[in-house]
Amino acid sequence: MSGPNPGDEAPAFTMPASGGRQVSSEALKGQPYLLYFYPKANTPGCTTQACGIQEALPALGKLKLTVIGVSPDPMKPIEKFAAKFGLEFPLASDEDHAVAEAYGVWVEKSMYGKTYMGMERSSFLVGADGRIVKVWRKVKPDAHAAEVLKAAAEL
Template structure:
């Protein structure tokens, strides 16, 4: 893996994380089926809410394509559960509190806000095919347009 995380055509890095609804999500558990692993900075913030609700709306179409969706943030599980319940999010939202998965995917990056530098989650997504290879990568994506882009890319898997 490069420092920037996996690129299209490479094997998706392994992961296992606790997720909303008492679930655990892992690369092994998803073998043989395509999935979207999307990283978002913080539960229940405006951009993350737009993105999650857009994906929730597209879930029936994504499901028809056999695609599983997993959202990942550095939040602890309680705020993630609250976020999922508040917006009726049915897909698993995983907690990557130690940001080890984010680091493996190259999305734990240096950020800056109001002149203050800090490390945080880059809003990025990885579409992984049934063989476990990265089919498409979106970096610094736009929350509003993301679900439509994923749907389009998933149709050719």
Template sequence: MTASSPRTDLQPGDRAPDFTLSASGGRTVSSAELKGKPYLLYFYPKADTPGCTTQACGLQEVLPKFEADGLTIIGVSPDPVAKIEKFATKYGLQFPLASDEHHAVAEAYGTWVEKSMYGRTYMGMERSSFLVDGQGIIRNVWRKVKPATHAALVAEAFRDLSSGA
């Protein structure tokens, strides 16, 4: 697993940090392999939880359209590959789910953040997404994504990116 230096302020127009991660299906995903192709890198807190399942299944539903239009989807969580593999199998997720156990990539994208629940603070994954064009430039950033509407937001933004809007 590798990532470029940490950033917390990534915005549209910035170069996407490089990454290489182990993923479901025995795959490895990397920004180098995606050179020349647009992709969605989405960060989610924990495999097989209600929100993460809603989000992943929503993206799986539109995956054929995204793939036909040339968009690659990659999900990233701090879960180990074995847990991600079970999640992908259970819900028939065909796009790669990558393991960022040491959260180096999440830190590079600014999605490993301090969270709070019931008065307790801890570090965790912020549900965020980055739409990256074929030149490695971030075109859209969504922070604190709502799982149920995520796929529709991505579809609209990718349609605009594809049409040159």
């Protein structure tokens, strides 16, 4: 499996995000952040995961952790998703999957016997020094916020 591992420098990124924001690794220099990749806005697993992160946001904020969700969706469905569920953290659009490819999460998937390329549900915890601290692959949406909270508390 390709992509950065703990100890590696986090790949750089700049993406448009919900609420008319733009997110970039440059703007996050010197602070820890979580980059979590999800397959599609407004689907059951992605909603469970995003709402779990939203609920954990006050605790994550106390730990000074910025959270950014990333999907291959265009901005319009991302904005609808964020508004529908009151998601305050930025949801970024990686339509050309350049960021997903840099992180090794744009992968071959299969469903109903068909193979296709898609986003693997994965997360990367990046330390204030810009290095990967922890990687979660094939994340379970309902347990993820608690895992992130535990790992962020250890930073």
